[in-house]
Amino acid sequence: MEDEKKATIAEEVVKEQQQQEEEEKKETAASDVSLKELSKKLDDFAKERDWEMYHAPRNLLLAMIAEVGELSELFMWRGEVPKGLPGWKEAEKEHLGEELSDVLLYLIRLSDMCGVDLGDAATRKIVKNAVKYPAPSKST
Numbered sequence: 001m002e003d004e005k006k007a008t009i010a011e012e013v014v015k016e017q018q019q020q021e022e023e024e025k026k027e028t029a030a031s032d033v034s035l036k037e038l039s040k041k042l043d044d045f046a047k048e049r050d051w052e053m054y055h056a057p058r059n060l061l062l063a064m065i066a067e068v069g070e071l072s073e074l075f076m077w078r079g080e081v082p083k084g085l086p087g088w089k090e091a092e093k094e095h096l097g098e099e100l101s102d103v104l105l106y107l108i109r110l111s112d113m114c115g116v117d118l119g120d121a122a123t124r125k126i127v128k129n130a131v132k133y134p135a136p137s138k139s140t
């Protein structure tokens with residue numbers, strides 16, 4: 001193949017990779033994602049891999065508890081950890097984000113497989129909590 005053609009193909013491959021990376025960045029930086037969106041992504045993920053049969057409620061509950069264990073390991077033997085995690089390395093914080101996500105994702109999937117609308121249930125629960133634990137009235 002001519003050198004010029006090879007260079008053009010290489011440029012196109014690099015461009016494609018860059019576009020893909022941009023798309024992935026957009027997806028991974030979705031900090032305002034909704035529970036419903038995550039739920040849909042989890043559903044697609046399971047369907048694409050034919051994993052729906054494994055996502056029975058009890059399996060998901062056990063998987064979530066295992067991930068809570070992994071999350072706990074990050075805090076183990078550190079003594080009290082101040083807010084904001086001062087002194088933690090960036091890699092440790094990234095790992096923490098991953099373990100928190102695993103717990104959240106299994107919780108969302110578990111809720112879906114149980115037919116519970118988690119967003120709705122959590123919103124109602126916050127209201128119920130406020131009734132049970134009324135805030136002290138602030139006298140002016």
Ligand SMILES: Nc1ccn([C@H]2C[C@H](O)[C@@H](COP(=O)(O)OP(=O)(O)OP(=O)(O)O)O2)c(=O)n1
Pocket residue numbers: 051054070101102105106
């Ligand atoms: N049957 C499965 C297995 C995995 N996952 C998804 C949900 C979790 O977000 C993540 C969990 O993957 P791993 O079991 O590989 O656990 P970790 O990512 O924690 O890896 P490791 O245990 O090696 O640290 O993958 C899933 O939906 N269904």
